[in-house]
Amino acid sequence: PVDIAHTVAGSERYWISHASDNRKAILKHRRNLIDEKYMASLFPEAAYVAQYVADAPLYWYNPTYDASWLWQGMTFGMEAVHSFRGLYQVYEMNYDTESPKVPVLIVMGRYDYAVPHTLWKNALSRLQHVTFKVLDRSGHTPQLEQPNAFDKILLEWLHRQ
Structure with a gap:
């Protein structure tokens, strides 16, 4: 319901106040496994997936979940990812409470x-x-x-x- 800046700020607040110490330690460990040199050796799409998989504690109930299977056989371009994220740079939710009356x-x-x-x-x-x-x-x-x-x-x- 909010733009990227507010989403990032809200997610940081939620992480700090609600994530367990164990979950935070798992994220730190997983991020340490994908250092800059390794990430630079990958194509941008592969680096994006590697980061997503490493960031499991942010996305999954099970903080060690391996989501790499979700990306197998998938092709996408980073320009699409950037465009999608760009949509929310200045997003403002305007909702007319009178119409439409769609559930x-x-x-x-x-x-x-x-x-x-x-x-x-x-x-x-x-x-x-x-x-x-x-x-x-x-x-x-x-x-x-x-x-x-x-x-x-x-x-x-x-x-x-």
């Missing part, structure tokens, strides 16, 4: 330190027709980490619409 479901994981659920705190009060759920054993990808709980929430929500 929205937001499902987030409590262990998402990259885009924490707490970023929605101020925005939710001014949004209508929003159902907001936080799953307690998920990070950035609750539909993958807690598929049964996610499916149940989604199906119940769809049934109510």
